[in-house]
Amino acid sequence: MGKLKVGVYGITGCAGCQLSVIFNEDEILDIVELVDLRAFPFIKEVNPEEEFDCVIVEGLVADRGDLKTLKMLRRNSKMLVSLGACACTGCVPAYRSFTLKENYEHLLYRKMEEIKDVEPTPLDAHILVDHYIPGCPPEKKEILSFIKGLVRGSIPRPYQSPVCVECRQNGNTCLLDQGKPCLGPITAGGCHAVCINGGFECWGCRGPTEDMNLDLMVRMLRDRGFDDKFINDRLRTFAGLKLPMLEKVMSGKAHKTETTFRGVRVFYE
């Protein structure tokens, strides 16, 4: 069997996720040995666009061009992977959905025409995503593990437990106890709790856990003196589109929620 044909692409994003692939500099030559890295327009000149076994896509759909590229990649690949927070949850660019047009229109450097009928959305709002490597930026080792798993035929399971698990194992004391608005309890880990290790609270960049207790998280933030505007803003910064129930939860109309990376799966009132 020949090598698996792999492509790494970016649509609307900051290229940081693609950089995370390259930041595996000690092993990048081994990756090229392992798979046929046929397309990686960010660092390669010749990039055939057909016949992939797997494409890894950074960024979110923010305009018509993105959508066209994404659909083309999906058609041409057996497997498609969302790389990074924009691709997985929509991240900061999707915040556009939660604010009025007047607030951002003047900041756009592209003509409104191109983005007008496209809501900024993660990849799985448009196509089937086979695997998610979340994070802003994603863990470079997790990208490597994925590629190795792909070749071995055993793709690692996504890390679905909250950030708190690794945080406590690292011997951190809890920032919530210091009154900080840490979103670790409702955020999928796998990041080694890097922010908390450095003294910063978790902002939720890896997206919600499947069984988050969102209602309790909101109560805890309120108990610590954060107002609803702050809570809304903070929770929506990275994963707003994956928390469509937030409004109901905040207004006390829903208590039990359940999500997956692929959006809401079950939702109790």
Next chain:
Amino acid sequence: MEVLLLKKERLNGFIEKLQQDFEVIAPLKGDVIRFLPLKNPDDIFLGKNAYFPIKEYFFKKNEVLFQFNGTKIIVPELPSKKRAFFGLRRCDLNAIKHQDMVFMNDIHDPYYTAARKDSYLIGYHCNTAPSPYCFCGSLELADYFDLMVYDKKDDFLVEIGSSKGKGMAKKYASLFSKTSKKISEEEKKIPGSDRLEKKDISLFYNNSDWKKGTDLCLSCGACTALCPTCYCFETHDEVKTSNINEGERKRNWSSCQLQEFTRVAGEHVYRKDREERFKHRIFHQLEYFKEKHKVPLCVGCGRCIEGCPTRIDFVDILNNMKVENG
């Protein structure tokens, strides 16, 4: 058991002697109290028990079980280190006892055994419960130490609990004086540590009061990470990029509070409901372990309550539970 007297001003001398022969691990105060390798004996903090448990010294947070290359398996050298642990409370010592049962009696876990083998356990008895969360007095704890230090106002009394302890007493004999005093069973009881009421909790599995806990539970796993007795882990492989047939099998702490803990092929999760997971922890700690080992797993240290972001106090919940009809 034999008892020796240690003059208060000789404690540091004793620790210094230990430091000549062992790596000494003791409770030190930083942001919170942690068991850490000791440099200066003056730094030892005995005012309150450590926030983090002792278990990580024996049952590591993550460790390599073996390396593999194709079908060849290489188990790493498991060097054991001479370490003396000072300042372990009665709860901590019993937690070590329970983990010894799991990793050295039920099965022979070479990793745990190697880390545990040359460890010397020196306890420090609580004269009263140092934390409002303590409830060791409600549980069936036993003497389990090499040496146990009792703070008796004017002096320390040091009880010898094993042949290892005897060896230490002999080696450092010049520091100790003889005494005719004994430590009675009554003196081992710790005032303020028996707040968990005795009841048969198997009657309460379906009680509606569990909601009080689960409504405040994030399923974050802090309780099990901080618990000195929790011994669950998961394993996974990491392979080299230069040769994907070569790599390491590692294990990490895990927790029954997580859905991942019971997720099996086909994405089925056995304990999907938060309440099921919450109750599993309490029932394993107080009931299931006891069915097999005759003692509850829980040692009443209260760390799972102190460290819980919402301070869920399962002792309170249990104490208030009443038998429901129907």
